[in-house]
Amino acid sequence: MISSFLVILLVSFSESSSSRVLELGDRFLDVRSEGMWFVKFYAPYCGYCKKLEPVWNLVAQSLYNTNIRVGKVDCTRFKSVCHAFEIQGYPTVIFIRGHHEYIFNGERTKEELVHFAMRMSGPPVQQVTRSESFEILKANNPVFFVYVGKQQGILWEYYYMASEANQQFAYFYATNSEIGGKHFIIDSSPVVLVYKENTHYIFPFSDAYDDVEPTALNNSMHTWIVQEKFLTFPKITRENLHQLRQTRKYLVIVVVEENKLNELETHEQEFRDMVEQLVRTKRSKYHDQFQFGWTGMPDLAHTIAMQHLPTPHLIVLNSTTNHHHMPDDDPLQMTPEALEIFLDTISNQTANIYGGDHFSVRVYRAFFEIRRLIRDMWRGNPILCFILFIVPFGFFMIILYSIFCADIMDAEENDDDHEKKE
Numbered sequence: 001m002i003s004s005f006l007v008i009l010l011v012s013f014s015e016s017s018s019s020r021v022l023e024l025g026d027r028f029l030d031v032r033s034e035g036m037w038f039v040k041f042y043a044p045y046c047g048y049c050k051k052l053e054p055v056w057n058l059v060a061q062s063l064y065n066t067n068i069r070v071g072k073v074d075c076t077r078f079k080s081v082c083h084a085f086e087i088q089g090y091p092t093v094i095f096i097r098g099h100h101e102y103i104f105n106g107e108r109t110k111e112e113l114v115h116f117a118m119r120m121s122g123p124p125v126q127q128v129t130r131s132e133s134f135e136i137l138k139a140n141n142p143v144f145f146v147y148v149g150k151q152q153g154i155l156w157e158y159y160y161m162a163s164e165a166n167q168q169f170a171y172f173y174a175t176n177s178e179i180g181g182k183h184f185i186i187d188s189s190p191v192v193l194v195y196k197e198n199t200h201y202i203f204p205f206s207d208a209y210d211d212v213e214p215t216a217l218n219n220s221m222h223t224w225i226v227q228e229k230f231l232t233f234p235k236i237t238r239e240n241l242h243q244l245r246q247t248r249k250y251l252v253i254v255v256v257e258e259n260k261l262n263e264l265e266t267h268e269q270e271f272r273d274m275v276e277q278l279v280r281t282k283r284s285k286y287h288d289q290f291q292f293g294w295t296g297m298p299d300l301a302h303t304i305a306m307q308h309l310p311t312p313h314l315i316v317l318n319s320t321t322n323h324h325h326m327p328d329d330d331p332l333q334m335t336p337e338a339l340e341i342f343l344d345t346i347s348n349q350t351a352n353i354y355g356g357d358h359f360s361v362r363v364y365r366a367f368f369e370i371r372r373l374i375r376d377m378w379r380g381n382p383i384l385c386f387i388l389f390i391v392p393f394g395f396f397m398i399i400l401y402s403i404f405c406a407d408i409m410d411a412e413e414n415d416d417d418h419e420k421k422e
Helices: 004-010 047-062 079-084 110-121 133-140 154-166 177-183 214-228 241-245 266-281 298-305 336-347 359-380 382-421
Strands: 011-013 022-024 036-042 068-074 092-097 100-103 143-148 171-175 191-196 199-202 250-255 290-295 313-318 323-325
Touching: 036 047, 036 110, 047 068, 047 110, 068 110, 092 110, 133 171, 133 177, 143 154, 143 177, 143 214, 154 171, 154 214, 191 214, 250 266, 250 298, 266 290, 266 336, 290 298, 298 313, 298 359, 313 336
Parallel strands: 022 068, 036 068, 143 171, 250 290
Antiparallel strands: 011 022, 036 092, 092 100, 143 191, 191 199, 250 313, 313 323
């Protein structure tokens, strides 16, 4: 346990009395492995860091009565600390437990950050010994995995291994057959299941684990957990896109644009609801090949398509090849039947293919992103953009002009001198 004296030397509270965030400095490196820390590494000039600041204060408030200390490090002041943690960008959020460090890659909301910290503070698999505990879990956790049965044998062994590898992304629990049978429909045990959206799905190898090759069982369980840890129709952001692509499925993205109040126009809401309704009613048909979701950030879809897309729109990303598909029909005119036909053409590989991962495509995508970034900077702060780009370009042109024009003037002076001598 860190002594109170050492903590005073290490940290100081911010001026706001309501803040529970600890200001960490160079001395943090001496005690980084003692206890549990949830730390934000930031730079004062970073816009994303400023946006995270009020959220981070709420996270600290939520975790105040736990054993997790919430802090932040200013990387412009304490460069040695950020170098020790190999910080590559701002903000970077890391959960530190002993000698282990876990980088947070999810959506930077209070709920996601708190869930992440609570998951990482406990064991990979948490034991459920009371029946009523599952009612609390169902009310508070949108997705979680459960092992039901005696905690021995190959199924338990690989379930525990999978929980260690995926603890950052989901909750894992274990209980006995008596308690599990009261909350889930199971024919026999042991069994592994996932609970989400008021129902549950059984790991398909659970009824034949004795006859399965261990390596195949391990790979199958890991793949199943990666694919099942998402909701049926989640919101897609830049933060969770990488994890969604790990499903190795076709990622079907409904593209709409949220306003500052996170609201949608009526026609965009109707289009999103139409797709979601199809997803839920046809889950058994599409679940193995497709992961559906929606985004309120059109820029995310623009990066994938490498063009400006009107909203609402639909784009399907191949997670393994980076190719993408788009319907030929106007999304506003699409019916559920037309959407099914479009998805079927992707499934049987007859749909038009765009993009990919070739060198030329990567170069164009980089050019598209740079152009989009400059355009957004100009719209957001034209004066700053003028200073950063136009002024240096102007100086560069003056230098070139002076170099080449100096030669011309020298030549003219030489010609005049020659004429005078004659």
